[in-house]
Amino acid sequence: MEIVVGTWNTGKLAEMQQALSKSHPEIQLTGITQYLATKTAPPEIGTSYYENALEKAHFYAKLIQRPVLADDGGLELATFPELLGVHTSRFFKSTTDKEKNQELLALYNTPKLQDLKKRQLTLHACLVYVTPEGQIISAEDSLFGYLVAPKGSGGYGFDSIFYLPDLDKTLAQLTNHKRNALSPRVRALQKIISQIKEQEND
Template sequence: MPRSLVLASSNPGKWREFHAFFQAHAPRWELRPLPTAIEVEESGSTFVENALLKAKAVATALGEWAIADDSGLAVAALGGAPGVHSARYAPDDAARIQRLLREMEGISNRQATFHCAIAVVDPQGQVQALVEGLCHGEILTQPRGEGGFGYDPLFWVPEVGLTFAEMSPTQKEAVSHRGQALRALKEQLLTLERRLG
């Protein structure tokens, strides 16, 4: 009997990536969408803190297991911005991309890192799994590719020679910050399953 787990996000891009992962790698967990909007103030100063805030808020509000991720882009030349404010950098993806391009105008250091923290919390609000993933890349001067979401069209991964938005879902999962965090999560879920019986 699969154990139910609510994804503490209304982002359709995140849902697609998490759902695909759970179907392929964690069949004993049934991932469910957030049934109702739950406002969580992301007041943490790190991705880990915000992932924990979201997972705990949803788990305790619904009395169910919950999983949350907090992820974002840290650009070296901008002092790590947008960082934990990546989703709130501008009203929508297009505006966020335009703002980042404006702020990077004339800057030669294009180094950036995508971060992802994922937390799994039980119905009592206790943390049962916590993982992080990183992906290093560069910020392009113009968007490339039609896939992905968020800053994906600007984030170029040198080893692959593509932006996240140009990669297939399989390619992206292999190198991305979320893909790396999910692979680490797979190990923790297996350990958790053995403990829960």
């Protein structure tokens, strides 16, 4: 069974493919690049992760006339709740993961914000599956942690600055298997794949 993923982010697609390789080997996730030669994307103007993911899924499903799985997510900073969230992708002036992480760390470059408790953050993910006929399936998940100086070399995005106190490690310091097990996107993916399969079997 092939499912087209509406993303141009190769790191995100690889994470999702790896996560399903053992739990659902019968599912083949294919990037939108296999169907569209020119990069195109809808404007992310929704007020929630769900609205943005739904917009992307509808956009690509209409273009390629196939069911599409799309996602939206973001980082929420407890100390600066108005800055990121659904606006995460628009917040950054930089393009590389390393530069984006430095932008976040710069927000806390004052003595009163050095306390780890003031650096609490939440990583959210929402996935939406849409068919050309308009059927919709969705799933969400979250992960809580703290912002720290970069540690580790695994993963991508915010993984090197996302610290998990229970494990005393950042996401980037974990094995791929452990990181996937904790990833909100992967956990939401497992939920939505189960729903899609149930629907296919009905």
